Amino acid sequence: MITLYIETNFFIDFAKKQDQDTENLVNSQFPEVTTRIKIVTPAICCMESLSVLESERNINNRFGDNLQDEVRKLKGDVNSQYSREIKRCLEQAIIKNNERMNEINTRLFDVLEWAKNSVELIQLKPDILSKSLENLLINDPTDNLILHCILDHAQISTNEKKVFLSGNHTDFGKPEIKEILQEASIERYFVKTGDFLGWLNSQF
Structure with missing residues (x-):
């Protein structure tokens, strides 16, 4: 089983059709999506996507x-x-x-409905919030909190392979952040959904 972490940008990309391959993931055009991967996101990403919608x-x-x-x-x-x-x-x-x-x-409400049914939501725990306030890995405080949620989940997940998909490469794609992700056993970082799906297809 592969754990795929997604964040707010995935929901916004789907809603605004900025990454067409999100359709394949959400609508399960790839059989591996429903049988061989577990999709995970911090619950706060759902709230943040609604804030982006209001903006x-x-x-x-x-x-x-x-x-x-x-x-x-x-x-x-x-x-x-x-x-x-x-x-x-x-x-x-x-x-x-x-x-x-x-x-x-x-489309945003459609993808949030999908997340409700098909995605594991990482709940915000006091210790995660405390770590994010004490350890600023990313300058943006919301993205920093999202990162800490993902790192905490990755450290307790027993799945062999963990990967992270985020179009926000400005924050999450920095070399030092990739290194932190790898230390938490998140071995690969993808900017585009199509790149992830191509890699996923090569695994089986």
Whole structure:
């Protein structure tokens, strides 16, 4: 059995379609996913992904408001064909912007539902929180806490092979962090889901 650790970026990548291979993992296009790997994530990643969703909504709303302002400005320029065409394009952009946000919202809740049913959640324990506050391995405090959750779980897991998938290579992909992961028996780090699935296929 292989333990695969994922974090917040996996959920966001799925919701925003930024890593298409997440679909194969979530929808179990690979038989090995359901029979030979155990997927694990810190429970706080689910909460963080909802916070990212709220931030995305705020950005979407500000962008939509700016588009609406431009549409209102163009309404007075009734004699210009160009203004009329730009106004129509902006109105379409407003519709597409809202549709995009609705899709992200739906897909995030879909992947969280998948996590509820198919992923082991690492619960935050007092000693993990204490270690993360005392030992800043990553400057970002949330990512530091996520890392400590994963390290704690890896140290008590009996599975022979453990790997970590995270698109956040800026924090988790640093050489010193990879070394810490390896010390906890997490032997490989993957940035892309496709790279993990390719490696997984080569193991059997």
